[in-house]
Amino acid sequence: MRFPQVLNIVKEHFAEKKWSFLLFGCLVGLLGYGIILIMNQMNFAQLSQTLSGFPKALIAWWGGIANATQPYGFFTSEVFSFTWLYMGIYLVYMASSTGLPQEVEDQTLDLVLSKPIRRTTYLAGKILFLFAFLAGTLAIVMLIIAVGMGTSPAFQSYGLYWNRLGGVYLITLLHLGTLITAAVFFGTIFLSVKRTLAAALALMFFMYFLGTFWQYFPASAQGIKYVTTWFYYNPMEVFGQGIFNNLIRNTLVLSGFNAAFIVASLLIFRKRDIPV
Amino acid sequence: MAQSAILTKKLTKYYGKNRGIEGVDLDVQDGEVFGFLGPNGAGKTTTIRTLLGLIKISSGSASIFGLDVVKNYLRIRERVAYLPGELGIYKEKSARRILKYLFAFYAKPIRWAKVEEIAEVLKLDLDRKSGVLSKGNKQKIGVILALAPDADLLILDEPTSGLDPLMSLEFFKLLVEKRGASGCTVLLSSHQLEEVEKVADRVGIIRNGRIAEIAAVTDLKRLALKHVELAFSDDGQAERVVDLVPHDLVESISVENHNHVHVMVTRANLSTLLSHLQGVPFEDIDIASPDLEDIFLKYYDVHDEPTRSGRDKSGRKPEMEANST
Numbered sequence: 001m002r003f004p005q006v007l008n009i010v011k012e013h014f015a016e017k018k019w020s021f022l023l024f025g026c027l028v029g030l031l032g033y034g035i036i037l038i039m040n041q042m043n044f045a046q047l048s049q050t051l052s053g054f055p056k057a058l059i060a061w062w063g064g065i066a067n068a069t070q071p072y073g074f075f076t077s078e079v080f081s082f083t084w085l086y087m088g089i090y091l092v093y094m095a096s097s098t099g100l101p102q103e104v105e106d107q108t109l110d111l112v113l114s115k116p117i118r119r120t121t122y123l124a125g126k127i128l129f130l131f132a133f134l135a136g137t138l139a140i141v142m143l144i145i146a147v148g149m150g151t152s153p154a155f156q157s158y159g160l161y162w163n164r165l166g167g168v169y170l171i172t173l174l175h176l177g178t179l180i181t182a183a184v185f186f187g188t189i190f191l192s193v194k195r196t197l198a199a200a201l202a203l204m205f206f207m208y209f210l211g212t213f214w215q216y217f218p219a220s221a222q223g224i225k226y227v228t229t230w231f232y233y234n235p236m237e238v239f240g241q242g243i244f245n246n247l248i249r250n251t252l253v254l255s256g257f258n259a260a261f262i263v264a265s266l267l268i269f270r271k272r273d274i275p276v
Numbered sequence: 277m278a279q280s281a282i283l284t285k286k287l288t289k290y291y292g293k294n295r296g297i298e299g300v301d302l303d304v305q306d307g308e309v310f311g312f313l314g315p316n317g318a319g320k321t322t323t324i325r326t327l328l329g330l331i332k333i334s335s336g337s338a339s340i341f342g343l344d345v346v347k348n349y350l351r352i353r354e355r356v357a358y359l360p361g362e363l364g365i366y367k368e369k370s371a372r373r374i375l376k377y378l379f380a381f382y383a384k385p386i387r388w389a390k391v392e393e394i395a396e397v398l399k400l401d402l403d404r405k406s407g408v409l410s411k412g413n414k415q416k417i418g419v420i421l422a423l424a425p426d427a428d429l430l431i432l433d434e435p436t437s438g439l440d441p442l443m444s445l446e447f448f449k450l451l452v453e454k455r456g457a458s459g460c461t462v463l464l465s466s467h468q469l470e471e472v473e474k475v476a477d478r479v480g481i482i483r484n485g486r487i488a489e490i491a492a493v494t495d496l497k498r499l500a501l502k503h504v505e506l507a508f509s510d511d512g513q514a515e516r517v518v519d520l521v522p523h524d525l526v527e528s529i530s531v532e533n534h535n536h537v538h539v540m541v542t543r544a545n546l547s548t549l550l551s552h553l554q555g556v557p558f559e560d561i562d563i564a565s566p567d568l569e570d571i572f573l574k575y576y577d578v579h580d581e582p583t584r585s586g587r588d589k590s591g592r593k594p595e596m597e598a599n600s601t
Contacts, residue, residue: 005380008377012373016368108365110325110330110364111378111421112381113328113329113330115378115381115382116351116353116381116382116383117353117381271332273291273331273332274330276321276325276361
C-alpha cells in the first residue's frame with residue numbers, strides 16, 4: 001500500500017467536504033451547547049421530584065432518576081445517547097455518497113482504478129478519510145461541549161470531569177465508525193447509492209432496536225444483545241456516571257466490529273468487477 | 277521481430293451467463309497504432325477493461341509488455357494511459373483539480389507544462405467546474421488524461437466521442453505528434469472505420485465478442501464503402517437506374533418504394549458510379565458512410581463466420597440485390 005496515494009485520496013475528499021465538515025461539527029456542537037444553556041436554567045432537585053411521578057419503566061429506559069437529575073446524566077440522555085441519530089444518518093449518507101457506489105454511478109471509478117493504484121489502497125484511502133472526517137467533526141463537537149461545560153454553573157457545581165468527555169469521545173468515535181464501515185461494506189456489495197443507504201440505515205435502526213430493547217425480550221433471546229454495537233456503546237456509564245469498568249472491553253469490541261467490516265469490504269472489493 | 281505490446285490468448289469474459297468476449301486473440305506490436313474496430317456492444321470496451329484489470333478474466337490470458345495483466349497490473353498501469361469510452365467526471369471539481377488528483381497516482385510526476393499545452397490546443401479552460409462543461413469539453417479532460425503522461429501504451433476507447441470535427445482533427449494531430457515523439461503504442465477503439473484508418477497501421481475487427489478479422493489498414497480499404505441514395509420524383513426512374521449501373525461496379529443496389537435507389541459502392545468506384553449517373557434526372561442525392569454494422573452485415577454472414585474480401589464462400593461477390601421493397 002502506497003501511503004502517499006492514500007493521503008492523496010484523503011486530501012482530495014477533505015478539500016471537497018471542508019465546509020460540510022465545519023458546518024456539521026459546529027451544528028451538532030451548538031446543539032450540545034444549547035442543551036447546556038437550558039440545563040443552566042434547570043432545577044435538578046425539582047426535576048427529580050417531577051420524574052418520580054413518571055412510569056418506572058420509562059424512567060429506567062431514560063437511565064434512572066439519579067442519572068437524569070444530574071448534569072452529566074441529563075446531558076448524556078439528551079445528546080450522547082442520540083449522537084447516532086444526530087450524526088449517524090448523515091455519516092451513513094456520506095459514506096455512501098463519497099464511497100464506491102457514487103463513483104460507480106458517476107463512472108469515475110474507471111478513471112482512478114486505471115491508474116497505478118491497488119484497489120485496497122484506494123478503498124483504504126476512502127475509509128481513512130471517513131474516519132478522519134468523523135474524528136474531526138466529533139472533535140469540534142466535543143470542543144464546543146467542553147467550552148459549554150467549562151462555563152456552565154451546573155457542571156461547575158457538580159465538578160468538571162474531563163476524562164468522562166475523553167472516554168465518551170472514544171466510544172462515540174468507534175460506535176459511529178461502525179455505522180460508516182457498515183455503509184462502506186454494503187457499498188462494496190451493492191455498488192449503488194440507494195441500496196447501500198437503505199441497507200446501512202436498516203441495519204442501523206435494527207441494531208438500535210436490539211441494543212435498546214433487548215431487556216424486554218424473553219430471557220432465552222436476550223443473548224442477542226452481544227451482536228449489536230449499541231450494547232457496547234454506553235455513554236451513560238462513561239459520561240453520565242463516570243464508570244470506566246467496561247470502557248476497554250467496549251473499545252476492543254467496537255474496534256473489532258470496525259476491523260471486521262473494513263477487512264470484509266477490502267476482500268470483496270478486490271474481487272469485484274467494476275461495472276461500466 | 278518486434279515485441280508484443282499487447283498479447284491476448286483466448287481471452288474470454290462472461291458476465292454471468294451473458295457473453296462479453298469469447299476467445300479473443302490479439303497481438304499488438306510495440307510501437308504500432310492498432311485500430312480496434314467494432315459496432316457498439318461488440319466487446320471492444322470489455323476487452324480493454326479486462327486488459328486494465330477493471331473486470332476479471334473468465335478464461336484465457338492477457339499480457340502487456342510481457343507482463344501478465346492480473347499479476348502485474350500495477351507495473352502495467354505505470355506505463356499505460358487510458359481514456360475510457362464512458363468518461364465519468366467529478367462534477368464538483370475543476371479540470372485542473374481532477375487532473376492533479378488523478379496524475380498524483382503515478383509514481384513518475386506528470387509535466388504540468390504538457391497539460392497546459394494540450395489544454396491550450398484543445399481550448400479547454402482548466403479552471404471551470406467540470407459539471408458545467410459540455411460533453412465535448414468533458415471529453416477534452418479525458419484526452420489530456422490520455423495524452424499528458426509519458427506512457428508507453430495509450431488505450432483510447434472512442435476518444436473523439438463528443439468532440440466536434442475540428443477538435444477531432446486536433447486530437448488526431450496531437451496523437452500523431454505524441455507517437456512521433458515517444459514511439460508509444462496505441463490501441464484505438466472505435467466504431468468508425470474512417471476514424472481508425474487515419475492513424476492505424478493495422479486494424480482488428482470485433483463482432484459479437486469475437487475477433488472477425490485482423491488486417492493491415494490498406495487491406496481494409498475494401499470495407500470503406502459509401503452509401504449513395506438517389507431520390508426520384510417519378511416512379512419508374514429508380515428501376516431504370518438499376519439497369520443503367522453496371523452490376524460489377526457496385527457492391528449492392530436496391531430500390532425502395534419505386535422512387536429511391538440505395539447503392540453500396542467502394543470508395544474507389546464512387547467516381548465511376550457518379551459518371552454513370554450523369555444525366556440521370558434524380559431529385560436528390562445523398563452520399564454517406566454506412567454504419568460499421570451495415571458493412572459487417574454486408575461482408576460477414578449472420579452466423580459470425582467471416583467470409584473474406586466481400587466474397588461468399590464460393591469466392592464470388594455477393595449477389596446483387598435489386599429487390600423492389
